[in-house]
Amino acid sequence: VVLFGVGGVGRNVTYLLNARPGFRIVAAHSRNAALTGKDLGELAGTGPSGVKITRDRAAALAVAADVVIIATTSFLKDVYDDICSAVSAGLNVICTAEELAFPWAVDEGLANELDRLARQHQVTVLGAGLNPGFIFDALALTAAGATWNVERIAVRRVVNLSKFSATVLRRLGLGFAASEFAQLVAEGRIHGHIGFPQSMRIVANKLQVRIDRIDCRIEPLMASRVYEMPHLTVRENHSAGFVQRYAAMVDGERWFEAELIGHADPELAGFPRSDTIDILGAAPIHIEIRPGCDPQLSSTAVIANSLRRVIESAPGLVTVANLPPATPTFTLPLTLR
Numbered sequence: 609v610v611l612f613g614v615g616g617v618g619r620n621v622t623y624l625l626n627a628r629p630g631f632r633i634v635a636a637h638s639r640n641a642a643l644t645g646k647d648l649g650e651l652a653g654t655g656p657s658g659v660k661i662t663r664d665r666a667a668a669l670a671v672a673a674d675v676v677i678i679a680t681t682s683f684l685k686d687v688y689d690d691i692c693s694a695v696s697a698g699l700n701v702i703c704t705a706e707e708l709a710f711p712w713a714v715d716e717g718l719a720n721e722l723d724r725l726a727r728q729h730q731v732t733v734l735g736a737g738l739n740p741g742f743i744f745d746a747l748a749l750t751a752a753g754a755t756w757n758v759e760r761i762a763v764r765r766v767v768n769l770s771k772f773s774a775t776v777l778r779r780l781g782l783g784f785a786a787s788e789f790a791q792l793v794a795e796g797r798i799h800g801h802i803g804f805p806q807s808m809r810i811v812a813n814k815l816q817v818r819i820d821r822i823d824c825r826i827e828p829l830m831a832s833r834v835y836e837m838p839h840l841t842v843r844e845n846h847s848a849g850f851v852q853r854y855a856a857m858v859d860g861e862r863w864f865e866a867e868l869i870g871h872a873d874p875e876l877a878g879f880p881r882s883d884t885i886d887i888l889g890a891a892p893i894h895i896e897i898r899p900g901c902d903p904q905l906s907s908t909a910v911i912a913n914s915l916r917r918v919i920e921s922a923p924g925l926v927t928v929a930n931l932p933p934a935t936p937t938f939t940l941p942l943t944l945r
């Protein structure tokens with residue numbers, strides 16, 4: 609495995625794969641100059657690994673490997689070049705960028721070009737993670753397998769955001785005064801969670817439903833106290849979280865609704881963590897996961913558990929709906945850091 613990006617996800621994947629016989633990270637690339645020359649294992653807490661982090665992407669790709677994990681940013685246009693370089697080097701790709709979970713919705717031309725390039729080089733490109741990439745697409749589709757028909761889908765996630773990096777937290781919308789929050793949303797600089805449109809389109813595409821449009825609203829949850837997170841402190845009267853609602857419209861009706869509450873400490877703010885999926889129809893299904901999937905641990909799991917299925921998949925740009933489920937292979941006993 610070659611790693612692009614050694615932030616939260618990159619380090620967690622390193623830690624998990626260290627306990628997985630059969631998998632080995634052989635090179636790591638980061639744009640961050642402060643990390644150049646550092647030992648990946650030491651950074652990830654597994655002890656010296658002999659893999660030195662490099663800024664030189666081509667050098668990382670020159671090491672023999674099967675697959676690149678790209679865990680850098682959320683947007684298709686920002687990961688496109690990295691994906692193309694990995695594919696052109698003959699490597700499969702798993703990328704955590706939320707927009708890559710269903711990139712045709714973002715830029716059909718770029719998505720088609722990635723598909724063409726992947727087929728040309730006989731490799732597979734997958735956008736994967738927890739959300740999008742598992743809970744509200746792969747898992748929802750699996751659950752739909754036990755229903756007669758799907759009239760409507762409603763999902764809800766309450767998530768603790770405290771362990772994300774400052775970059776991710778600011779992009780999500782934490783740490784802003786109310787007026788600043790509204791302005792940055794209007795300017796497209798606060799995005800809240802990115803990825804519900806991708807999950808919705810993965811599900812709709814698989815169920816052969818045509819979504820007309822997806823509406824989105826986001827509001828801040830203001831702090832009435834100070835919240836100290838490892839990478840960001842939120843002051844009183846600043847956003848410590850947000851409520852985001854999506855509705856995918858089909859024939860003028862809300863067909864897929866999603867609500868996300870993300871917070872620095874959701875329990876303290878009165879929102880117990882959970883993930884729920886309701887598939888409504890003649891034989892409805894209700895799934896509730898309590899407490900909800902941990903954003904860091906479960907995302908890491910989905911990525912590591914996708915390595916085999918990506919390597920074994922037919923070539924092309926695929927979504928999680930095209931692949932068998934992500935499954936872990938034998939793993940040595942692990943303690944969480």
Ligand SMILES: NC(=O)c1ccc[n+]([C@@H]2O[C@H](COP(=O)([O-])OP(=O)(O)OC[C@H]3O[C@@H](n4cnc5c(N)ncnc54)[C@H](OP(=O)(O)O)[C@@H]3O)[C@@H](O)[C@H]2O)c1
Binds near residue numbers: 704
């Ligand atoms: N689908 C999912 O469920 C899921 C799950 C987890 C994460 N994600 C997404 O995956 C991305 C990585 O997550 P993370 O928690 O590891 O983030 P992180 O802790 O912020 O680490 C990201 C790393 O990538 C680097 N980076 C950022 N933008 C880059 C760019 N445009 N080109 C090259 N390198 C770049 C950063 O370098 P600097 O230090 O120089 O900034 C940092 O080292 C985030 O965008 C996150 O939203 C998705």
